[in-house]
Amino acid sequence: MRAREVLRELLRSGVGRGGIGLLLLLLAGSAYVLVTYPLDFGTSRWNNPTVWADNPKAVPPAWVNLWRSEPHVEHRVFTAREPDQVVQTATGRMAVYRFPITYPYREPPMFLSITLGEVTYVRRPPVISVSLRRPDGRVVRLYRHMPRGPRPGEEPPFHRYHETPLRVRLSADATAVAAVRAFLESEFGVQVSEQALVERMEQALFGTPVSGEALRFEPLTGDYEVIIQVAFADADDRLGLVRFVLGGAVFGLMGTDAVGRDLAQGLLFGLPVALLIGVSVSTLSTAIGATLGMLSGYAGGRTDLIIQRLADVVANVPVLPLLIFLLFIIGSHLALIVLILVAFSWPGLTISVRSMVLQMRTGQLVEAIRSLGASRKRILFRHLLPQVAPYVLAQLIFTTPSAILAEAGLSFLGLGDPSIPTWGQILEHGFRTGGVYVGYWWWVVPPGLLIMLTALAFMLLALGLEPVINPRLREAP
Known part of the structure; x- marks a missing residue:
């Protein structure tokens, strides 16, 4: 035939x-x-583990939320190459990056992380600060960072985090833990040790303390906003990559394995x-x-x-x-x-x-x-x-x-x-x-x-x- x-x-x-x-x-x-x-x-x-560093580990697919009465937190990645706002200041200029987050979940995210890359400056390293605005109007100053200054013999412009971006897991960063501890004490009068707070960072950021129980938090749903401010000293200074990751309990079409792939x-x-x-x-x-x-x-x-x-x-x-x-x-x-x-x-x-x-x-x-x-x-x-x-x-x-x-x-x-x-x-x-x-x-x-x-x-x-x-x-x- x-x-x-x-x-x-x-x-x-x-x-x-x-x-x-x-x-x-x-x-x-x-x-x-x-x-x-x-x-x-x-x-x-x-x-290559660095490719999957921002992914949650061993979580199911996102479509499992279709049959759950209380859905899991979906994994979200916010990336920006250009700032949303640039403000001139007395010492230079301020670039502002904003990532709005609608958070309807009754459980905290698995982790929070920020990635900074392609930093270029001429005279003085930029100062980078990360804040979280909550639905109740309160603002948490989470993180503050200044890239390394010029090395001996290095000529401007100076480049940082071009080959390997800086990735900081805010949930485990000592600076962020101290900032959240100070926030709880000043806003709610709650005193808690940093060691005990490490395991409840996400609950504290996305909830409010329960009266009489220092380590228990009631989920706070609503509209959040991550604000990243970068103070540059010169007009040629720039930050080429900003990424904020809200680690979810579900991911993508088929989920992830133990490595986060x-x-x-x-x-x-x-x-x-x-x-x-x-x-x-x-x-x-x-x-x-x-x-x-x-x-x-x-x-x-x-x-x-x-x-x-x-x-x-x-x-x-x-x-x-x-x-x-x-x-x-x-x-x-x-x-x-x-x-x-x-x-x-x-x-x-x-x-x-x-x-x-x-x-x-x-x-x-x-x-x-x-x-x-x-x-x-x-x-x-x-x-x-x-x-x-x-x-x-x-x-x-x-x-x-x-x-x-x-x-x-x-x-x-x-x-x-x-x-x-x-x-x-x-x-x-x-x-x-x-x-x-x-x-x-x-x-x-x-x-x-x-x-x-x-x-x-x-x-x-x-x-x-x-x-x-x-x-x-x-x-x-």
């Missing part, structure tokens, strides 16, 4: 249409990743990796198996004996212990995993194709073609290959999910390539860090579902191709 006829046969059945639809969805997701993600995503982002990004990047592994292993192993099977069945004699004994040996090698041994000796590399899977995936197809070619070799068609002087190569690829092609195609599709599951199993055992995030690695990390046992379902269920969905797409395609392999199953047009 021609490719157009195969496609028509696939679209005729419901399972075929479902398989094509799922495959197109997977291909679209892979194309999006290839266009938008860097090729070194694993090393430059996924395994966005699981949605890891799961999405794992999609083209899974397809690459499945398609590469299935294509190479199918090509090797089909070629050797056709050659073995048609040539016969010593060639047949050698190929079949080799297939028997390879088919009976315990693959998993060998994989573990080789990966420990050589190292965990994705290319090595693919090569090993290819090397041990071809014998079954070789034996099946050989039995089919043995029957075709003695048929009248092959005998007539041979009597006309056709070469062995022509007989194999022009007359025998088209007859075994539907079966080989079905086996190629069946092998793809098997290869994806094999790589996921190796990664789950800790033998995957650590430089490339895969679904199996995400599962392994969830089990290794105890996420399964403490109920972090968003860490283990999505990668398992994606593996199952990918396998289902290829299984539906294989079922849709059954009428192509067996003409008796074809429906009348």
Whole structure:
């Protein structure tokens, strides 16, 4: 059958249409990743803790709030490159950054942090102060910072925090704790030690003290505003990056892991990796198996004996212990995993194709073609290959999910390539860090579902191709 006829046969059945639809969805997701993600995503982002420093650790997806009567605090990041207001002063100018926050939650945020970057000054370092205006009109002076002055021999303009921005977790900063302690004492007459306040910083900032209980706070909902003031001495002084993070108890589409990594990004990047592994292993192993099977069945004699004994040996090698041994000796590399899977995936197809070619070799068609002087190569690829092609195609599709599951199993055992995030690695990390046992379902269920969905797409395609392999199953047009 021609490719157009195969496609028509696939679209005729419901399972075929479902398989094509799922495959197109997977291909679209892979194309999006290839266009938008860097090729070194694993090393430059996924395994780089500084990228995820502003994310909460091990929190569920934001959509869990849909069925909660009292929603969790959503994670929010406020970033500014330019100030909202610039005021001229007697000593220079004052740049003001404002981040309004509507806070309807009955629980405090998990943490508060501020990031400052790309500071440039000519004579004197700028003075940076951070305040929080509460719904009750009170203002908390949270933080005050002055970048380092000129080093000996350093020429202006002076640059600070360009390569590595300054990140301060206000919830744990000693200056901020002392400022909140002074605020509670002056505004509410509450005296509390700084050591006891460290664990309740967010409650104190987003609540009011309960009378008679110094360490208990009633949530204060309403409109807050973070105000960041930067006092510059010269007109050429500037602050290029200001970021304020309100650490939430829910995050994004798929939540985060114990490191704070966005699981949605890891799961999405794992999609083209899974397809690459499945398609590469299935294509190479199918090509090797089909070629050797056709050659073995048609040539016969010593060639047949050698190929079949080799297939028997390879088919009976315990693959998993060998994989573990080789990966420990050589190292965990994705290319090595693919090569090993290819090397041990071809014998079954070789034996099946050989039995089919043995029957075709003695048929009248092959005998007539041979009597006309056709070469062995022509007989194999022009007359025998088209007859075994539907079966080989079905086996190629069946092998793809098997290869994806094999790589996921190796990664789950800790033998995957650590430089490339895969679904199996995400599962392994969830089990290794105890996420399964403490109920972090968003860490283990999505990668398992994606593996199952990918396998289902290829299984539906294989079922849709059954009428192509067996003409008796074809429906009348």
